[in-house]
Amino acid sequence: MSVIVGQDRVVAALTKAVQSRRLAHGLLFLGPDSVGREATARALARGLLCDRRGASAVVPFGCGVCRGCRRVEGGSHPDVHIVMSDAEAVARGLAQPEGKKKPSVEIRIDAIREICRQLPQRPYEGRTRIVIVLDAHRMNEHAQNALLKGLEEPGEAENMLVLVAPGARAVLPTIASRCQRLAFSPLTADAVRTILRHKGVADADARAARPGVHSVAAALADEEGDDDAVSRLVIGITLRQTNDALGDRLQLAADLSRDRATVLALLGQAELRLGAALRARIVLGDATAGLGADAHGLDEVSALEGIAAARADLAGNGIVQLVVERLLLGAPPSILAGRRR
Amino acid sequence: MELRISVTELARTVSLAQGVVQRKNTMPILSHVLLDAQVDDAGNGRLQLTATDLDVGVKASRPCEVVTPGAVTIPAKALADMVRVLPGPDVVLKRLPNQHVEVKSGRTKARLMALSADEFPTLPAYESAHFVPMDKALLVDMVDKTLYAASLDETRPNLNGVFFEPPAQPDGPLTMVATDGHRLVRVERTFAGAHTFRLKGPVILPRKGLNELKRVLDGSDGDNAVELGFHGDNAVARKGNTLLGMRLVEGRFPDYRQVIPRLADKVVRLSRQDLMESLRRVSVLAQDKLQAVKVTLGRDQLVVSCTNVEMGEISDDVPVEYAGAGLDVAFNARYLVDALASLDDKNVLLKVTDNLSPGLLVGVDEPRHLCVVMPMRL
Numbered sequence: 001m002s003v004i005v006g007q008d009r010v011v012a013a014l015t016k017a018v019q020s021r022r023l024a025h026g027l028l029f030l031g032p033d034s035v036g037r038e039a040t041a042r043a044l045a046r047g048l049l050c051d052r053r054g055a056s057a058v059v060p061f062g063c064g065v066c067r068g069c070r071r072v073e074g075g076s077h078p079d080v081h082i083v084m085s086d087a088e089a090v091a092r093g094l095a096q097p098e099g100k101k102k103p104s105v106e107i108r109i110d111a112i113r114e115i116c117r118q119l120p121q122r123p124y125e126g127r128t129r130i131v132i133v134l135d136a137h138r139m140n141e142h143a144q145n146a147l148l149k150g151l152e153e154p155g156e157a158e159n160m161l162v163l164v165a166p167g168a169r170a171v172l173p174t175i176a177s178r179c180q181r182l183a184f185s186p187l188t189a190d191a192v193r194t195i196l197r198h199k200g201v202a203d204a205d206a207r208a209a210r211p212g213v214h215s216v217a218a219a220l221a222d223e224e225g226d227d228d229a230v231s232r233l234v235i236g237i238t239l240r241q242t243n244d245a246l247g248d249r250l251q252l253a254a255d256l257s258r259d260r261a262t263v264l265a266l267l268g269q270a271e272l273r274l275g276a277a278l279r280a281r282i283v284l285g286d287a288t289a290g291l292g293a294d295a296h297g298l299d300e301v302s303a304l305e306g307i308a309a310a311r312a313d314l315a316g317n318g319i320v321q322l323v324v325e326r327l328l329l330g331a332p333p334s335i336l337a338g339r340r341r
Numbered sequence: 342m343e344l345r346i347s348v349t350e351l352a353r354t355v356s357l358a359q360g361v362v363q364r365k366n367t368m369p370i371l372s373h374v375l376l377d378a379q380v381d382d383a384g385n386g387r388l389q390l391t392a393t394d395l396d397v398g399v400k401a402s403r404p405c406e407v408v409t410p411g412a413v414t415i416p417a418k419a420l421a422d423m424v425r426v427l428p429g430p431d432v433v434l435k436r437l438p439n440q441h442v443e444v445k446s447g448r449t450k451a452r453l454m455a456l457s458a459d460e461f462p463t464l465p466a467y468e469s470a471h472f473v474p475m476d477k478a479l480l481v482d483m484v485d486k487t488l489y490a491a492s493l494d495e496t497r498p499n500l501n502g503v504f505f506e507p508p509a510q511p512d513g514p515l516t517m518v519a520t521d522g523h524r525l526v527r528v529e530r531t532f533a534g535a536h537t538f539r540l541k542g543p544v545i546l547p548r549k550g551l552n553e554l555k556r557v558l559d560g561s562d563g564d565n566a567v568e569l570g571f572h573g574d575n576a577v578a579r580k581g582n583t584l585l586g587m588r589l590v591e592g593r594f595p596d597y598r599q600v601i602p603r604l605a606d607k608v609v610r611l612s613r614q615d616l617m618e619s620l621r622r623v624s625v626l627a628q629d630k631l632q633a634v635k636v637t638l639g640r641d642q643l644v645v646s647c648t649n650v651e652m653g654e655i656s657d658d659v660p661v662e663y664a665g666a667g668l669d670v671a672f673n674a675r676y677l678v679d680a681l682a683s684l685d686d687k688n689v690l691l692k693v694t695d696n697l698s699p700g701l702l703v704g705v706d707e708p709r710h711l712c713v714v715m716p717m718r719l
Contacts, residue, residue, distance in 0.1 A: 067459055070459070070460070071459075071460055074370075074460055075368065075369070076368060076369070076370035076456075076460040076461075076462070077462075078368070078395050078462040081367075094367075094369075110495075113495055113496065114495075117495070117498050120591040120592065121574065121588060121591050122573070122574055124395055124462060125462070125463055
């Protein structure tokens, strides 16, 4: 049975929602890649379809040993529908590529229509139907609008929709507004080590792993090796609204423009640190002055927003160096407005 | 699990599953069939085969020699392909450890990769449906006369099937209706027990399920009996030891009564064969997709014509009996041909009002089967 590591807040929220029977019918799992969004969605499906659900010990993620749980894990439960792009299905070995055509990276309207056709029907085994859309931002606009129809007319049947996406802005606002959002945080180095141990990877191997081999291992390798880079990045981002140390920041942007995976991993670590700093400031009572810049000109909220925007740009295939420069140097609103699609 | 069964018997049983198992690869288990060998209280062994794509499901039970009871899930296509060419006369299926199944027949021995029987979805309890006996020929005929008109457009799921409305009164007819928005067909048939389906209201039978039903019934021999029933949101047909279930289509069927013209004053009487042949000749020049042909009515005269700006024109005279006013109206030739082909009578009536109202085709002696075709703009 897969485990969820390093997402205590999300797990606590889901547990509470299931216990109080207030689980929303649309959930939006937000966060960077490889932090457990899909695993959590599957685990939640397990919990809802577990033959022993109701027993408090198996809330919210199921017992993992009953027939219901095993079929969810094995991908053969008739009431769990996992929607993904053809490219993803081929990459996972779930589908054969059709001829010489490159499989589409988009989730097409046909797949969504097929789901919407089934939504009004009762779940096959009569309990709950769980639809998980992986990389929901891969749905093109038509597909998202088709899904919206399904979201709006839940019918009498018990349906539960989980959308996995990098950020709320990656899907249409009409969809995001109909879902309860759960933000997954980037993994700490300890969490990554735990996951790798579960997967049977020794620490030494994990450190040697490079980006592209395994995204989690890549994050770990970079976290350990580039502690210095994370610090520089955090300082750079917090200075983005000022004119201080412009040269250093430009140099940093050039240094960091190595590859997407590394930058994404570093962004995750920077986000963790800034988040921790912000929480510390709130707990310490410094928040009376509002969440704007503190006495030293540090503005974690704006920095975190900057990171979220940079991540979205990277997901949208932005040029790495330009994205990092924009993150570190900031940009006048007029340019931002022009570049936003 | 270990069982022995005749190759021909197994081949026939497996072929029942072939139309049902999924070709799309969304859930690997659905490309498999579940084989369950059990011994009943009287000591008779039975093999039950189960296949489903979650919309349509089939359960077929056959007598066999059971050595060890048990169940296993085998890829449907591999099993069907293999059974077809086994030397026979008998075949032994045996589950091995590590999820493999051994297939032994004559001097042939094979090992197939299987999945745990436990992973196979639990089908609805088709056998607990309330069944009503029907005549097989009648059921197949009603399906044949309606299914072709059901919509293929997946954005309108409520039209992707055939509307099924049993009568409230014992002597009333069972009504089946299908439409795709451009044409509509309604068939009514009376038979004993038609009012005993115990449905809360009319339902919509899915297109794929009806196609499978036809396949199962066409392939079945023996008597002319079949039973049809409903269980939860499934329709179930039972033929001998085979059960075929289909999930009903959700949604409301449009009010078809509004579409059937009641005041069509221009009634043309003609030979079904003549009009069909004319339409086929004329549509040679009709444009591929629209198939628009013009029907011109005059006294005892009906001319089918078509003008194609790129290719030329054609017209064909059909002998008719008609005493009304003249009229020009355009139809999709294919819809008219489909409708004419599904009618049984030698002579039919074509009823029209004007060039914007639907046309009605009905047999001279059979008012319980009528076809409506929407006109096209001239």
